Amino acid sequence: MTAVQKRIFINKLALIFSTLSAIIALAFLFWILGVLVMKGMSALNWNIFIYEGAPPGYMESGLKHALVGQLILVGLATGIGVPLGILAGTYLSEYGKNSRLAHTIRDISDIMMSAPSIVIGAFVYAVIVMPMGHFSAWAGAIALAIIMIPIILRTTDDMLQLVPGTLREAAFALGAPKYKVIKDVVYRGAKAGILTGVLLGIARVGGETAPLLFTSFNDNFFTTDLNAAMPSLTVTIFNYAISPYEDWQQLGWAAAFILSMFILGLNILGRVILFAGKRK
Amino acid sequence: MIDKIFFNLTRFSALLILVIVAWIFVVLFNHSLEAMRTFGLDFITQDEWAPNLDKFGAYAAILGSVISTTLAMLLAVPIAIGVAIFLSEIAHDKVKSFFGISVELLAAIPSVIYGMWGLFYFVPILRDIFGGMGIGLLAAGIVLAIMILPFMAAVTRDAMNTTPDILKESAYALGGTQWDVIKDVIIPYAKAGIIGSLILALGRAIGETMAVTFVMGNVHHVPGSILDPTTSIPVTLANEFTEADSSLYFSSLFGLALTLLVMSFVVIAIAKFYFLRKARRA
Numbered sequence: 289m290t291a292v293q294k295r296i297f298i299n300k301l302a303l304i305f306s307t308l309s310a311i312i313a314l315a316f317l318f319w320i321l322g323v324l325v326m327k328g329m330s331a332l333n334w335n336i337f338i339y340e341g342a343p344p345g346y347m348e349s350g351l352k353h354a355l356v357g358q359l360i361l362v363g364l365a366t367g368i369g370v371p372l373g374i375l376a377g378t379y380l381s382e383y384g385k386n387s388r389l390a391h392t393i394r395d396i397s398d399i400m401m402s403a404p405s406i407v408i409g410a411f412v413y414a415v416i417v418m419p420m421g422h423f424s425a426w427a428g429a430i431a432l433a434i435i436m437i438p439i440i441l442r443t444t445d446d447m448l449q450l451v452p453g454t455l456r457e458a459a460f461a462l463g464a465p466k467y468k469v470i471k472d473v474v475y476r477g478a479k480a481g482i483l484t485g486v487l488l489g490i491a492r493v494g495g496e497t498a499p500l501l502f503t504s505f506n507d508n509f510f511t512t513d514l515n516a517a518m519p520s521l522t523v524t525i526f527n528y529a530i531s532p533y534e535d536w537q538q539l540g541w542a543a544a545f546i547l548s549m550f551i552l553g554l555n556i557l558g559r560v561i562l563f564a565g566k567r568k
Numbered sequence: 569m570i571d572k573i574f575f576n577l578t579r580f581s582a583l584l585i586l587v588i589v590a591w592i593f594v595v596l597f598n599h600s601l602e603a604m605r606t607f608g609l610d611f612i613t614q615d616e617w618a619p620n621l622d623k624f625g626a627y628a629a630i631l632g633s634v635i636s637t638t639l640a641m642l643l644a645v646p647i648a649i650g651v652a653i654f655l656s657e658i659a660h661d662k663v664k665s666f667f668g669i670s671v672e673l674l675a676a677i678p679s680v681i682y683g684m685w686g687l688f689y690f691v692p693i694l695r696d697i698f699g700g701m702g703i704g705l706l707a708a709g710i711v712l713a714i715m716i717l718p719f720m721a722a723v724t725r726d727a728m729n730t731t732p733d734i735l736k737e738s739a740y741a742l743g744g745t746q747w748d749v750i751k752d753v754i755i756p757y758a759k760a761g762i763i764g765s766l767i768l769a770l771g772r773a774i775g776e777t778m779a780v781t782f783v784m785g786n787v788h789h790v791p792g793s794i795l796d797p798t799t800s801i802p803v804t805l806a807n808e809f810t811e812a813d814s815s816l817y818f819s820s821l822f823g824l825a826l827t828l829l830v831m832s833f834v835v836i837a838i839a840k841f842y843f844l845r846k847a848r849r850a
Binding site: 295296298299302303305306307308309310312313314316317318319320321323324371372373375376378379380382383384390392393395396397398399400402403404405406407408409410411413414415434437438441465466467470491494495496497498501502505522525526529530537540541544547548551552555 | 570571574575577578579580581582583584585586588589591592595596599646647648649650651653654655657658659667670673674675676677678679680681682683684685687688689714717718721745746747748750751768771772774775776777778781782802805806809810821822825828829832833836837840841
């Protein structure tokens with residue numbers, strides 16, 4: 289083999305390895321997606337939306353409790369996390385800019401974004417569940433909000449910085465105070481971007497299980513009491529999946545399918561809004 | 569007036585992040601003091617975890633975390649780099665966008681579902697091949713590897729894509745093959761970014777709870793092989809937090825949480841502040 293042939297051979301080998309790894313990755317991913325869709329679809333039926341949890345073996349068991357609980361938990365977390373995240377992002381982009389403090393906050397928040405979510409759960413347990421003496425929906429929502437804030441902060445900061453400085457200057461020149469400039473010019477210009485950030489943030493916390501395990505805990509029955517343990521789809525998936533009962537496992541797959549579709553929908557919606565905003 | 573209120577409101581929200589992070593460290597530290605006082609260094613070097621005897625050694629859990637993430641990295645890194653090369657250098661645009669959508673799909677799946685899939689579909693296969701229970705470090709490593717693969721491949725591809733086309737073109741003009749360009753131009757150029765991305769994925773894998781809780785076994789023993797059930801820090805926390813009945817037990821669990829937080833903070837900080845900052849400057 290000449291030197292050239294050898295190089296061509298090695299090149300082919302490397303490219304084959306690379307293509308193979310892509311195929312392996314795709315195969316696993318489609319395996320998981322396939323299982324999720326097949327199992328989830330076959331377990332779906334109307335009972336799931338009508339009935340709440342029941343002991344194993346009952347025909348009339350569903351996921352109403354977990355679906356409603358999930359919406360309440362994520363809704364509360366959004367209500368707490370989104371305003372704080374947007375305001376903090378506004379500070380970084382409009383007031384802090386390149387100051388030392390702003391950079392420190394950005395760095396710490398970036399690290400928080402990848403911090404283990406179960407540790408956040410332990411923290412909320414220590415500061416809320418322990419003093420109150422019982423699990424609560426509030427504790428779960430606060431844990432989710434803590435995870436959500438860094439995501440919203442980051443996208444808000446990035447998106448506000450994309451608004452051209454000349455727009456701000458034009459508004460200032462008309463005599464507008466700073467808060468008005470931010471509210472009416474900067475926010476308006478970055479609307480699509482912020483909304484996308486919010487949707488992605490909701491999608492991210494919607495799939496979290498670990499921080500809920502010992503904050504909102506779980507419950508097999510329908511409840512709207514924010515001061516008591518509250519069921520969620522994710523913890524229900526976990527409990528049903530590790531149970532030895534066939535029908536609970538089925539319900540677990542149905543819950544997994546519904547949750548994935550919900551999160552996927554939010555992701556797609558977020559991207560569509562961003563795309564439409566860019567095209568304008 | 570309103571201007572001032574608005575300014576203070578935003579500043580308060582921004583500072584709240586720092587307060588929360590500091591508060592997390594303080595709370596975890598305070599709650600783990602009792603365990604630290606009682607066990608000292610034995611907490612991380614002893615592997616006897618016996619709630620009934622009030623003896624808590626986290627060695628097995630820490631080891632389980634380290635080994636399962638190492639396994640996941642060993643499996644995922646070569647494949648992620650292969651996928652990244654495929655996406656940035658080989659694939660046509662149509663394949664790229666198809667792959668991009670698939671990755672988005674996978675990012676949308678919550679980690680608890682990866683764990684569920686691992687338990688019902690992957691563990692039986694391992695059981696058939698190797699015998700035994702099927703659950704353990706190997707199963708955890710594989711499920712973890714699959715879970716971080718999309719993220720890892722995507723960030724590695726982004727790092728590779730920062731290589732200026734003109735550098736690649738000059739190498740091709742000199743008669744380089746695609747592999748020559750990848751190995752001698754792209755990888756050296758994007759090295760810091762690639763390593764940073766890989767470490768960032770590692771940081772995420774350490775703290776991942778739900779994907780491994782299903783397939784680890786939660787047995788506090790230093791395993792004889794990677795096929796035996798064992799535990800890791802997040803698995804122990806997820807399984808035992810609501811069961812703890814003595815204050816020393818609680819304190820030990822908070823000690824575990826603090827250990828995990830410090831481990832992931834250090835790893836992520838190294839990735840972000842050393843490698844990725846270097847990559848951005850280059």
